[in-house]
Amino acid sequence: MYACSPPSLAPSIFGQAFHTAAPWNLAVLLNMKVKELATAAGVNPDTVRFYTREGLLKPTRNPDNNYQHYDAEDLRRLRFARKARQLGFSLPEVRQILDQADDHHSPCPMVRDVFQQRLADVEREIDELQQLRKRMKTALAAWQDMPDGTPDGHTICRLIEHWDDKAPTKQVEE
Amino acid sequence: MYACSPPSLAPSIFGQAFHTAAPWNLAVLLNMKVKELATAAGVNPDTVRFYTREGLLKPTRNPDNNYQHYDAEDLRRLRFARKARQLGFSLPEVRQILDQADDHHSPCPMVRDVFQQRLADVEREIDELQQLRKRMKTALAAWQDMPDGTPDGHTICRLIEHWDDKAPTKQVEE
DNA sequence: CTTTGACCTGTGAGTAGGTCACAGGTTTTA
DNA sequence: TAAAACCTGTGACCTACTCACAGGTCAAAG
Numbered sequence A, B: 001m002y003a004c005s006p007p008s009l010a011p012s013i014f015g016q017a018f019h020t021a022a023p024w025n026l027a028v029l030l031n032m033k034v035k036e037l038a039t040a041a042g043v044n045p046d047t048v049r050f051y052t053r054e055g056l057l058k059p060t061r062n063p064d065n066n067y068q069h070y071d072a073e074d075l076r077r078l079r080f081a082r083k084a085r086q087l088g089f090s091l092p093e094v095r096q097i098l099d100q101a102d103d104h105h106s107p108c109p110m111v112r113d114v115f116q117q118r119l120a121d122v123e124r125e126i127d128e129l130q131q132l133r134k135r136m137k138t139a140l141a142a143w144q145d146m147p148d149g150t151p152d153g154h155t156i157c158r159l160i161e162h163w164d165d166k167a168p169t170k171q172v173e174e
Numbered sequence C: 001c002t003t004t005g006a007c008c009t010g011t012g013a014g015t016a017g018g019t020c021a022c023a024g025g026t027t028t029t030a
Numbered sequence D: 001t002a003a004a005a006c007c008t009g010t011g012a013c014c015t016a017c018t019c020a021c022a023g024g025t026c027a028a029a030g
Helices: A007-017 A022-028 A034-041 A044-051 A072-086 A091-102 A106-145 B010-018 B023-029 B034-041 B045-053 B074-086 B090-100 B109-143
Strands: A060-062 A068-069 B060-062 B067-069
Touching: A007 B023, A034 B090, A044 A072, A072 A091, A072 B109, A106 B109, B010 B090, B034 B045, B034 B074, B045 B074, B074 B090
Parallel strands: none
Antiparallel strands: A060 A068, B060 B067
16 A cells, blocks of 8 residues: 555646646645645655644645645655655654754754663564564474364463473574 | 462562461462462562453452452463563464463464464564664764754754665665 | 546544553551 | 452554544535
8 A cells, every 4th residue: 555656646746736837946835634734745645643642744725615735845744754754763753853943943962862772672672572582483393293182171282381481401403 | 389479579479478387288279369470470469460350360359358369370460461472472372372271271282383473473573673773873873974963944853854864875866 | 618537624432552641449557 | 367369351552544424614606
């Protein structure tokens, strides 16, 4: 769903908003509704609404119809937010970065800090998953020799009950 | 059989329930309230209540005070559920296994299937995280040479905006 | 001019697996 | 006898969205 397809959508967006506009004011006047911004950034329109509720995007209102209006700044913020999310920043962190940028404070030192922390988290996650994989492989190997058995009131499934999470007796070496 | 239970709590549990009982009926008569079961299994009492609501545990009621009563079977089920959760089984899967065991069908073949699937999932997760780590390290290295900069209306944080998620070794040009 | 369909709005629910808070009842301890 | 500890069920909260719904708006087709 919503697989990035910038080449196909860009003409429609710009065509709708600027079919008569000169290119020099693209970045200033770009005036998008929810779905247009969402398509431009390759995200779900509900994500745009969600980010707006969360204060990451700050559109203006059209008083005539109460619609939200997003400009090029919002598009940059949205794209930035998506990149930061891919890097593992939480939404509060993203908002913090954007707020700092709004106040003309450079958020980059903070970004470096959080980024280092995130890298450590990722590496810890990898370690844990690798340990889990090792234990699972060990269990699978051990289960080769175990019969299935029928629950008899003493064991539910000996495959799992006999799996020791703390100290697998025989490790699978890799 | 349950030699792995924490030694510090066993006396209080057994002492409360069996201060005069002989050891031969421990497994049959063990009669625990929520917190006792939770302590015995090393989980939060709310988890016991949650699992009870979800149908994984099937305590009896004391009609006098409306309290839940858990026996050794529930302790086994709870410990089993925790082990299965550590192995990556979802709660519905755990419940399915327990239900099958209740019906005297051997859940083990199903366990093997789900387990294989889980192992594949774990390995995919590891791959994704390793790719992420690689991209993060590449980004960190690239950032060594980049100034922090103050938000100027064109960039929010060039550290992130200049991070290319698709081709980390190639920097974007502007 | 009306209808149709696509879009807009806000709100609320759902996801997984618990954890915590709350109000009121019970049991144990001092 | 009173306080502390525990019990009960219900419901909110956590992440980061996603989806559903009811009602309003708008452009084009008939």
